[in-house]
Every structure is written in structure tokens, then in C-alpha cells.
Amino acid sequence: MEKFHKSERLCSRKTIALLFEKGSVFYSSFFKVVWTLADGAEEYPARVVFSISKRSFRKATERNLIRRRMREAYRKNKNAFYEALTSAGVRIAFIIIYRGHTIPDYHAVERSMTDMLGKLAGEVSKRN
Numbered sequence: 001m002e003k004f005h006k007s008e009r010l011c012s013r014k015t016i017a018l019l020f021e022k023g024s025v026f027y028s029s030f031f032k033v034v035w036t037l038a039d040g041a042e043e044y045p046a047r048v049v050f051s052i053s054k055r056s057f058r059k060a061t062e063r064n065l066i067r068r069r070m071r072e073a074y075r076k077n078k079n080a081f082y083e084a085l086t087s088a089g090v091r092i093a094f095i096i097i098y099r100g101h102t103i104p105d106y107h108a109v110e111r112s113m114t115d116m117l118g119k120l121a122g123e124v125s126k127r128n
Helices: 013-022 060-088 106-127
Strands: 024-027 031-037 046-052 092-098
Touching: 013 031, 013 092, 024 106, 031 106, 046 060, 060 092, 060 106, 092 106
Parallel strands: 046 092
Antiparallel strands: 024 031, 031 092
């Protein structure tokens, strides 16, 4: 299994602000995704941030549980997504925002994550 490395995480406040200003948005069953094409020669084809609303989940333990499930689902399903991005020759930065109001089980998150990554790969190939 492939790890989810620190360099795959999007940490730049400037890039995150740019995403919300000029990024493209689409929705899947559990997630809102804001993405844009990235410039630069990063090591990985995608950099990602996972976000859960504090308004929907007041307890940090609940937000952390959902974030861990999202990260694990992403880690397990990112290889096919990375192959699609490298074949298109693009690099992207994106934010995955959980928009549910209940704590989902892992299998539901993983199903939604695979659907969302496929949809995102399609959106990127359309744009490019």
C-alpha cells in the first residue's frame, strides 16, 4: 500500500485562498470539491486538503474521526487517480469538504471517495 505523504498535503495558505477565489466546484454525494490546476513541479500530481465544518460537528473528536476516514479512503484509492492525472500531464490542487451532518461509516466514505475521484479525473481531463 502506498502511504499518504506530507508533501501530498496542501498547506500553502496562498494556494488555498486562490482555490476559493478562482477554483472550479462540483459536488458528490458526501463531498464538495474545489479544485484548480496547479503550477510548479511538485513531486505528486495532486495536493489535497480535507475539511469538515465546525458548525456541523462541534466536537473535535468527531471532526477528526471523519477526517481520518476521508484520508484513508483517499490513500487507498489515489493510485488510479494519479495515473489519470499523469496521463493527462497535469498537476492539481484541491480541497475536499465533507458536507454531511452525521458521522458516516467508512465503507460509505470510501464508495463516495472513489466516485468523487473518478468524477474529478473526468473534470480535469475535460478542462485540459
